[in-house]
Amino acid sequence: DGDYSAPPAECTPADGKSVNSPGFNGLGTQECIEKIIAWLEEKGIGKRAVNYKLRDWVFSRQRYWGEPIPLVHCPTCGIVPLDEKDLPLRLPQVESYQPTGTGESPLAGIDSWVNCSCPSCGDKAKRETNTMPQWAGSCWYYIRYLDPKNTKAFADKSKIDYWLPVDLYVGGAEHAVLHLLYSRFWHKVLFDMGLVNSKEPFQRLINQGMITSFAYQRKNKTLVPVDEVREVAAADGKPEEFVEIATGEKLERVIAKMSKSLKNVINPDDVIREYGADSCRMYEMFMGPLEVSKPWSTQGLIGVSRFLERVWALSEKPMTDSPRDDVSTPEAAELTKLLHKTIKKVTEDTATINFNTAISQMMIFTNELTKLESFPKSVWAEFVKLIAPYAPHLGEELWQKLGNSGTIAYVDWPRYDEKLSMDNVCTIVVQVNGKIRDKFEAAIGSAKADVEMTALACPGAVKFLDGKAPKKVIVVQDKLVNIVV
Ligand SMILES: [Zn+2]
Known part of the structure; x- marks a missing residue:
């Protein structure tokens, strides 16, 4: 509030009110952005645009496995695309797809495949021998999956209309700015060409969390492999302890990524063999x-x-x-x-x-x-x-x-x-160490064990338990559950 024309005492990257900007003084961040864009467009010196942080993508690989790139190198015409009737270009059947040893793609060593005629002038030419990266396929597989045996189109329009856009995409957060953004880019190109029915390929994205594992940490914060740790069971009211076998140092149990060096990797095959899928x-x-x-x-x-x-x-x-x-x-x-x-x-x-x-x-x-x-x-x-x-x-x-x-x-x-599903419900507050972290509804008079189980599974509790086992769980009938860790 007050005089926005003066130079600011302090700048901030956070939202605020603009100052020292004639014509825009006192505006909130979002409003100011809108007004400045409008002003630039009105003056004809700028225009509104969305910037996708699409990174450059090296699109060629020097290996056999990959979609061959349908281009031909002609000494006269230069780089010429294959005729549509010759698509899809398939990999040649080969005995060996070992590297050539020259740094060239393995395809470069297969003369019968490399040598071809130019689609434009008909003279002798050579095929492009690099192949596409794996993401080339993963950028649009969800469209081909709708109609994988179609030889006329990449998917029948009626199937595209029925299935797309994808309802739910579950993937790791590490894909957010690479694979998923490339995928959206391809989809938008296909949309502009009139080949798909939606501007965006995925309606909802969930990044699943990682399954981590316990690890054991020395005082100096270094980690000890699981097989070098001895567990001392809880007894006489003392909690369980973890000791490094070689040195006798007491260790703290922490949560870490699964890794070969920490020997804390869980192999699903072993789990399935013992407990079933x-x-x-x-x-x-x-x-x-x-x-x-x-x-x-x-x-x-x-x-x-x-x-x-x-x-x-x-x-x-x-x-x-x-x-x-x-x-x-x-x-x-x-x-x-x-x-x-x-x-x-x-x-x-x-x-x-x-x-x-x-x-x-x-x-x-x-x-x-x-x-x-x-x-x-x-x-x-x-x-x-x-x-x-x-x-x-x-x-x-x-x-x-x-x-x-x-x-x-x-x-x-x-x-x-x-x-038929309704009954007299009450709201149960979930606390972790006395702080409210979540709440849920339960039937009045629900068994304490049931209420405790629901409380331990609710997102707020899981988040603040952070993988630790509760020391004590106090259930106050129809009111609250306090989890002590
Ligand atoms: Zn040519």
């Missing part, structure tokens, strides 16, 4: 929000594996022929409500990619079923449909066990009735 897959979804980096915990994996065993055990229990939405007794009404709540929660959380909270709801559901002597087969069948995408192998087995033939993959997703 469903356990591995579901544990990864249960570890926490998809976007957050999380440390691998074999203990956590075992927990999920046991959950799947409990689900299987439930399938062995006696089942009745009662209808799905039975409310004829208070007990039946309770179960109906829980089923509808579970369908609702899993449906919504799956759509928003909150897999971990969907799984904790499934755990709550199965805990209730475990307490019952028997339950309706119609209710169980709905649960099997919910768990199938999360544990597909188990899902198929359970589906067959219910007497169905064919895969569960194409069975309709269960529907819920909002009215």
Whole structure:
């Protein structure tokens, strides 16, 4: 406020009010940007533009595997593109695609392929022998995947209209300014040529977090490989300790990237061999929000594996022929409500990619079923449909066990009735070390164990726990959960 015409006492890269700029004094950053652009355009000395930070991209590789570049070098005409009728240009079938030793592409050593005639003058010419980089294909594969056997076009227009743009793209953050930006560039070129129906290829992008691992750190911050560390189990109220075997130095357990040198790499093949693909897959979804980096915990994996065993055990229990939405007794009404709540929660959380909270709801559901002597087969069948995408192998087995033939993959997703899913809910506040980090809704009178499980899985708790195991969890009925770390 006040006099904006004076030179500033201090400059800032943050948003603020412009000063000492006749005609624009006192304007907020965004408004000022708009006004200055308008002023430049009005004067005809500048124009509005979006700058993509598209980096230069070396597009040729000296290796066999890669799309051949459809250009011909003619001594008379120079560089000439192949006729469209000669596309796609394919790699030659060869015995050996070893490097030539001259620095040239392996294709340069294959005379029968290299020598050709010029598409323009017909004289002797040579093909370009460099190949395209891998990203050349990954820039537009999502279009070709729609119609991979089409020999007339890269994809049929009706399929492009049906499928594109891509609903959800999941990829590592490291791609944001390279692969993904190139991909958008190609897509925009194709859009300008009228070959695709959208300006942007992807509607939604999620950068998944990295699965990290525990590592052990000396006082001087250097890390010790896992196999040189001894764990001293917690005893007499003292927490567990970690000691470097060679020196006896006490170490701090920290979270680090998996690396060969730290010997803390988890190989999915080993995990799958021991616990099965469903356990591995579901544990990864249960570890926490998809976007957050999380440390691998074999203990956590075992927990999920046991959950799947409990689900299987439930399938062995006696089942009745009662209808799905039975409310004829208070007990039946309770179960109906829980089923509808579970369908609702899993449906919504799956759509928003909150897999971990969907799984904790499934755990709550199965805990209730475990307490019952028997339950309706119609209710169980709905649960099997919910768990199938999360544990597909188990899902198929359970589906067959219910007497169905064919895969569960194409069975309709269960529907819920909002009215049947409602009950008296309360808001539970989640604290980590006494600070509010999240909240969620739970039924009044929910079991403490269920509330605790939901609290530990909610994004705020996962973020602030940062992979550490809680020391203590205090649940105040219908009010709050305090996690002490
Ligand atoms: Zn020529």
